[in-house]
Amino acid sequence: MVELSHAPLDGIFQALADPTRRAMLRRLAESEASVGELAGPFMKPPVAMSLAAASKHIKVLEQAGLVDRTVQGRTHYCRLNAGPLSDATDWLRYYERFWAERLDDLERALRADTKPQRRRKKK
């Protein structure tokens, strides 16, 4: 029986599945920024995104818990909240053994001077 957990991971990975949102997180890793400062670079060519589109991306990041917003007067400030990214890394860490195995396979193949063989299941 499979029980699926609709975890916060859904929202975190969904937030990371877009290059604008990944670039926004990278920008916020440098410093806090107002919505205008954060959206500005994406509103110029070659991206030339509308403010509405940029705001929507910021909202997706907020909903995933990756961005905290504070309001000071008329200005909204965004700050990176990297905590949920550690949950994503924890999930991915389980698979590290497979990259290690793949590298071992490659090394063995190179030493044997043969191309890696595709494994086939025998039934």
Add this chain to the structure above:
Amino acid sequence: MVELSHAPLDGIFQALADPTRRAMLRRLAESEASVGELAGPFMKPPVAMSLAAASKHIKVLEQAGLVDRTVQGRTHYCRLNAGPLSDATDWLRYYERFWAERLDDLERALRADTKPQRRRKKK
């Protein structure tokens, strides 16, 4: 100027943004499986997904390069290809410094909290 790279990362994070697909990858981490074996557990209650829906999830995983499919007669076999997950981990690794900082902040806050208590005990 911001230039966005519509990288394979889009597809990888998109593939991971769904609990069925994450569960399928976890299943394939155990062993290769036929499409029937992979979809079967999700087609029973409480998930009770259709074969069409399960197949669509497998296709998303394939398109992201996370699953390799081989055909033997009428049976399609799926195998985990964990390589692209290392790209996702590499992207996330940049943010590890922020969790470390957060833990340092927490530690400092906890130590600051316990100091006055120690003073009180002395009195």
